[in-house]
Amino acid sequence: MIPPDARPRLAPKVRLRLDQKTNRHMLLYPEKGMQLNATAADIVQLCTGEYTVEEIVARLAEKYVSQPRATIEREVQTFLGALAERALLKTEP
Amino acid sequence: MSVSPERAGTSGEHRPYTLVAELTYLCPLRCAYCSNPLDYARHASTLDTGTWLEVLRSAEALGVVQLNLTGGEPLLRKDLEALVAEAEHLQLYTNLITSGVPLARERLRELRDLGLDNVQLSIQDVTAAGADRIAGRRTFQRKLHVARWVKELSLPLTLNIVLHRENLDHVEEMVALAEQLDADRLELANTQYLGWALLNRAHLLPSREQLARARAVAAAARERLKGRMEILFVTPDYYVETPKACMDGWGRRFIVVSPDGLVLPCHLAHTLPGLEFESVRERPLAEIWRDSPGLNAFRGEEWMAEPCRSCERRSVDFGGCRCQAYHLTGRITATDPACSLSPDHGLIEAARAEVAGASAGAPPSLTYRSARLGEASPSRP
Numbered sequence: 506m507i508p509p510d511a512r513p514r515l516a517p518k519v520r521l522r523l524d525q526k527t528n529r530h531m532l533l534y535p536e537k538g539m540q541l542n543a544t545a546a547d548i549v550q551l552c553t554g555e556y557t558v559e560e561i562v563a564r565l566a567e568k569y570v571s572q573p574r575a576t577i578e579r580e581v582q583t584f585l586g587a588l589a590e591r592a593l594l595k596t597e598p
Numbered sequence: 599m600s601v602s603p604e605r606a607g608t609s610g611e612h613r614p615y616t617l618v619a620e621l622t623y624l625c626p627l628r629c630a631y632c633s634n635p636l637d638y639a640r641h642a643s644t645l646d647t648g649t650w651l652e653v654l655r656s657a658e659a660l661g662v663v664q665l666n667l668t669g670g671e672p673l674l675r676k677d678l679e680a681l682v683a684e685a686e687h688l689q690l691y692t693n694l695i696t697s698g699v700p701l702a703r704e705r706l707r708e709l710r711d712l713g714l715d716n717v718q719l720s721i722q723d724v725t726a727a728g729a730d731r732i733a734g735r736r737t738f739q740r741k742l743h744v745a746r747w748v749k750e751l752s753l754p755l756t757l758n759i760v761l762h763r764e765n766l767d768h769v770e771e772m773v774a775l776a777e778q779l780d781a782d783r784l785e786l787a788n789t790q791y792l793g794w795a796l797l798n799r800a801h802l803l804p805s806r807e808q809l810a811r812a813r814a815v816a817a818a819a820r821e822r823l824k825g826r827m828e829i830l831f832v833t834p835d836y837y838v839e840t841p842k843a844c845m846d847g848w849g850r851r852f853i854v855v856s857p858d859g860l861v862l863p864c865h866l867a868h869t870l871p872g873l874e875f876e877s878v879r880e881r882p883l884a885e886i887w888r889d890s891p892g893l894n895a896f897r898g899e900e901w902m903a904e905p906c907r908s909c910e911r912r913s914v915d916f917g918g919c920r921c922q923a924y925h926l927t928g929r930i931t932a933t934d935p936a937c938s939l940s941p942d943h944g945l946i947e948a949a950r951a952e953v954a955g956a957s958a959g960a961p962p963s964l965t966y967r968s969a970r971l972g973e974a975s976p977s978r979p
Binding site: 516 | 613615661664666689691693716718752753754756782824825826827828
């Protein structure tokens with residue numbers, strides 16, 4: 506689990522771009538890519554090193570008001586964990 | 599919240615994701631497993647800057663998001679800077695696939711400033727003696743300098759090491775070197791036996807046991823370094839029982855443009871007889887991608903013979919590698935002999951048996967890459 510006070514940011518090798526073909530965001534890194542759905546894109550755009558995980562959850566809770574906070578928290582953790590495991594995310598200060 | 603699988607694509611249409619721009623076949627190295635065609639010197643008439651820029655723009659319009667600048671040695675192109683700048687403008691993820699020779703630190707800094715996203719540096723082994731022997735040139739020390747510059751300039755570094763019998767026992771040292779150089783990614787890619795590597799197969803193909811030991815070392819390192827360094831271990835086709843989905847399928851995800859402008863599905867498709875490939879000098883890339891007889895030859899499943907035709911894996915591996923099928927069997931539509939179901943699988947088994955029976959002795963003479971096909975140059979570097 507990523508500590509709630511960590512300030513995640515994309516690893517230097519990762520670029521975020523809008524895919525003109527699908528109008529969805531995608532992460533690009535050496536020889537691969539990952540298409541993001543709207544929520545994933547929202548999270549990634551907050552991975553700048555500026556916001557803590559807690560603040561990212563709070564931002565999403567404001568946007569997705571119908572979702573219970575616990576669900577959002579779990580989803581953010583799962584997604585960020587998956588990125589970190591692939592070395593796509595830096596979470597240390 | 600779900601993210602779609604990596605390399606997810608649209609169904610039905612052939613949307614390319616990656617452009618492999620082979621900027622030149624020239625290279626200062628003479629690696630005995632080079633993946634360029636044996637007759638690379640026949641393709642010496644290279645595209646000019648303006649044509650490459652147009653290729654980048656057309657590729658992006660088709661859906662390409664990844665650009666591999668490769669060769670030969672892409673650094674030999676004086677217009678690399680212009681291509682990187684245009685790629686940045688097009689928001690392409692630009693990966694420089696290089697031997698690191700010849701390169702000055704200043705030039706690397708400029709490429710970074712222009713928007714280069716990743717440097718994939720080849721290293722041939724963990725010692726100068728081993729590395730320089732396979733490369734046919736003294737370049738090892740130079741490459742270590744380049745690796746350090748890449749990191750000093752805050753560029754992401756992929757180390758690519760091609761594995762074969764002579765260096766496969768050094769995977770532990772390779773991982774240590776990658777850690778020492780602070781690589782972001784380590785690609786341990788076994789030689790695939792096509793082109794120059796097929797010529798040298800008897801000297802390069804490892805035994806099953808040697809391969810298994812190396813794979814175990816790589817797996818342990820991958821686990822230990824998870825989240826810090828990505829480690830890939832690519833098995834040689836000769837030791838898999840189901841063939842790989844070569845290039846993710848013929849003419850599906852990758853566009854390869856050769857130095858002289860041919861639009862290809864892979865690095866070696868122009869070595870296959872009877873296929874008509876077209877040049878970006880004569881026709882727009884988008885039209886070639888859609889209509890080229892060569893690109894359409896093995897799209898879909900119509901071309902397949904048994905055992906592929908009725909195989910449930912046909913939509914997974916697409917019949918394997920066309921080049922391997924042709925260069926081993928002489929038949930272009932054959933099932934890839936790497937497949938255990940192929941009637942030609944005995945060719946693979948015979949090559950493995952040869953390794954198992956080989957005795958240790960003096961290092962063999964390798965046939966180094968050279969402009970004159972068949973010119974054996976077994977001299978040591």
